[in-house]
Amino acid sequence: MGEGIHKHMGLYALAWPIFLEQFLRIMINYVDVFMLGHYSDEAVAATGVANQILVISVIMYGFISVGVQILVAQMLGARKHDMIEKIITNGLIVAFFIGIAMSIVFIFLSDTFLRWLGLSEELIQVGSPFLEIIGGSSIIIAIHSSILPILRVHGYVRQAMLVPITISIINVVGNYLFLYGSLSFLDLGVAGVGIATMIANFVGMVLAIWMLKKHIGYLFTFKKIKLCSKKLLFAILKLGLPSAGENMSYAGSQLVVTAIIALLGTEALTTKVYASSVSQFVALFAIAIGQASQIIIGRAVGAKELDRAYEQGLRSWKIGLGIALVVSILLYVFAEPVMSLFTSNAIVIHMVKQLFLLSIGLELFRATNIILISSLNATGDVRFPFIVGLIVMWIVSLPFSYLLGITAGLGLVGVWLAYLIDEGIRSALMFKRWRSKVWTLKSVL
Structure with a gap:
């Protein structure tokens, strides 16, 4: 198995390709919406809801x-290279089975999911084929999603980036062909966009499998099934499930907050969509630094260099804070020109500007959480962020959203203040946890 990474590959060298990859993922969603918007409004509404389910x-x-x-x-840090092949095999087998299960669920239950979310029959007709095709090919996405982190952790971040770039290009070209180009005579509409996405993901999967062989020397064969071990599967689940739980909890709480904002009317809901979409870009910097930091800290912990891991966590956090501060201040200053790209509604633009002012504080707390949680995860300390996230999101964030937004009549500003309180409490606890060095006792090895 290839050693790959140059042992002290720096934070920036790892972070910028990850940033670009995440940026492309978000952009492709916007491009889909933009292209569908010119096709029909129903298509945008139906695929928007379908995408929430796909997330x-x-x-x-x-x-x-x-x-x-x-x-x-x-394991790379500890130089236990014989273990790496076993871990990859176990990871790919789990990904395969989960992907198959998800594919079957989407093929048979897509209409049901859309009905649960309250879509009209007309929109279900539009959205269901899209969800069936993309969800039904979950197996493809599951496999390439589980290969990319393996490439990244070996230091092949630029190579891993080629996969989403390729997927994005094929997706856009395919969308164009099905909606407006030479395949538009098939009149597939949204289903055509689904097919384009599926083909793009399939090419991405083949590319990822080829890179795994080329750079790391790993190729799956049926002989390798004997490398499956309960102990390793349990270790993967024990480390991975809390982070999934935290993300699921966040996605769930966001759906509830959206329902609360819907009580304030359409303009508030539109404003929330715009403000959240733009703030997604601010968070990208922290996500890239967090993921790069996770790779460096994981290796340092494996090599038993705990002081180096500790210092790296603090350094990444300071860099992330600096970037979040600069970007969120710039966003506030240029709120009007930025928002006028999206909408001409003066009320919405004014409301978003108020939210961007609050977001200066919010983004500092959010960057702290993203980077320090990634750092704690790298050490194997995964349960603490999960439990804190669960308690604070559901016991603080949601009730405060309702109390400040609806009861106190502060509207969206109230909801944003609730976000601030939520992220603020969690960031204080994460910072304290990192400083306490309790995580030094959590190493997997």
């Missing part, structure tokens, strides 16, 4: 890659 499915197999990435990083 939850991505979290389902996302936890495998988290578990595999933490284990591989620590």
Whole structure:
């Protein structure tokens, strides 16, 4: 198995390709919406809801890659290369079975999911084929999603980035062909976009499998099934499930907050969508630094260099704070020109500007959480962030959203203050946890 990473590959060298990859993932959603918007409004509404369901499915197999990435990083640090092949095999087999299960669920239950979310029959007709095709090919997404973290943790971050770039290009070209180009005579509409996405993901999977062989020297064969071990499967799940649980809990609480905001009317809901979409980009910096930091800290912990791991966590956190502060201040200053790209509604633009002012504090807390939780996860300390997230999101964030937003009549500003309180409490607890060094006792090895 290839050693890959140059032992002291720096934070920036690891972070920028991860940033670009995450940026592309978000952009492809916007491009889909933009292209569908010119096709029909029903298509945008139906695929928007379908995508919310697909996000939850991505979290389902996302936890495998988290578990595999933490284990591989620590084994690389400890130079236990014989273990890496076993970990990869166990990870891929779990991904395969979860992918198959998810595919079957989506093929048979897509209409039911859309009905549960209250879509009209007309929109279900539009959205269901889209969900069936993309959800039904979950197995493809599960496999390439679990290979990319293995490449990254070996230091092949730039190579891993080629997969989402390829997927994005094929997806956009396919969308164009089905909606407006030479395949538009088939009149597949949204189903065509689903097919384009599925083909793009399939090419991405083949590319990921080829890179795993080329750079790390790993190729799955049926002989390798004997490398399956209960102990390793348990370790992957033990490390991965809490992070999935935290993401699921966040996605769930966001759905409830959206329902609370819906009580404030359409304008508030529109404003929330715009403000959240733009703030997604601010969070990308912290996500990239957090993931890069996770790779470095995981290796340091594996090599028993705990002081180096501790210092790296603090350094990454300070860099992340600096970037979050600068970007969120710039967003506030340029709120009007930025928002006028999306909407001409003066009320919405004014409301978003108020939220961007609060977001300066919010983004500092959020960056702290993203980076320090990634750092704690890298050490194997996964349960603490999960439990804190669960308690604070559901006991603080949601009731405060309702109390400040609806009862106190502060509207969206109230909801944003509730976000601030939620992220603030969690960031204080994460910082304290990192400083306490309790995580030094949690190493997987």
